């Protein structure tokens with residue numbers, strides 16, 4: 001492929017910071033991890049931040065920290081990455097899968113409301129493709145029923161809702177730093193919370209049931225959810241570039257939008273009015289999705305389809321009690337185009353020309 005779907009924005013700056021780990025002879029979680037957590041805490045305005053090995057384990061850890069009774073129900077949207085559902089199952093809880101809004105692709109508050117029962121303990125809104133779910137309504141529905149809100153903000157670094165950073169609106173939030181996310185540490189994630197009790201449990205859970213390493217008396221249950229300082233080194237460099245990564249992504253999104261909006265039957269996704277936007281991909285639906293995807297592939301452009309719905313996943317079908325026609329339709333007609341740093345204006349024009357020519361020749 002000439003034009004890849006994903007390409008992390010890394011250079012000699014990341015290498016220089018990794019080299020420091022080597023020259024200072026400190027590879028495991030240490031000063032750089034502490035500094036990265038602190039930097040992200042300050043950037044997001046969260047009261048507490050805790051690093052995790054990846055977004056999937058971050059969601060799992062969040063659920064463990066809440067100490068829900070086994071078998072309790074956690075409501076998730078059907079239109080998400082598999083990790084959202086698996087973290088619930090692996091935590092011994094039951095995922096209840098509901099539909100999303102057809103315009104924003106975000107968890108539909110009306111579907112959420114209709115799925116709540118006496119066993120519901122939490123909801124995981126997923127901030128999809130770089131904008132936030134309808135947090136105002138979700139929080140309203142959950143607060144009066146004492147339902148915990150865990151934000152899957154994996155794709156939402158740098159995204160704000162009513163002035164609050166994604167992941168700091170609910171009880172806990174998880175931002176992923178996988179290689180295709182807004183910033184990356186290779187594998188990695190951060191957990192954000194304003195809740196003292198949750199933060200305290202996270203500290204024990206992530207570090208073998210103790211707060212400080214080096215002690216062999218373990219007061220609590222715990223596992224190893226730490227990261228390495230080499231990952232944190234990459235993260236610190238990425239944090240320095242965050243603003244420029246975001247503005248470049250926005251420029252690319254605008255370039256695509258100016259060329260493709262109104263072309264053929266292309267329908268762009270929309271964001272909630274209260275949400276800001278850090279494009280994760282350039283994403284749209286079209287009845288011609290498969291033909292466009294094949295055509296672009298033949299021209300060396302790698303595309304991505306949308307998520308396959310959770311309620312239709314082979315291992316999750318038995319958990320689906322609510323119809324999710326929107327998630328099904330998005331998965332049939334959605335297509336993502338690359339928006340990464342290596343993509344230049346000529347690439348975007350080439351991609352758009354292929355699409356425009358396709359529709360002109362129909």
Ligand SMILES: *Cc1c(COP(=O)(O)O)cnc(C)c1O
Pocket residue numbers: 054055056057080081083084126152154155176177178187188189
């Ligand atoms: C990437 C992603 C995750 C998982 O994060 P990892 O760091 O890859 O484990 C979870 N949810 C969503 C919506 C994601 O996009």
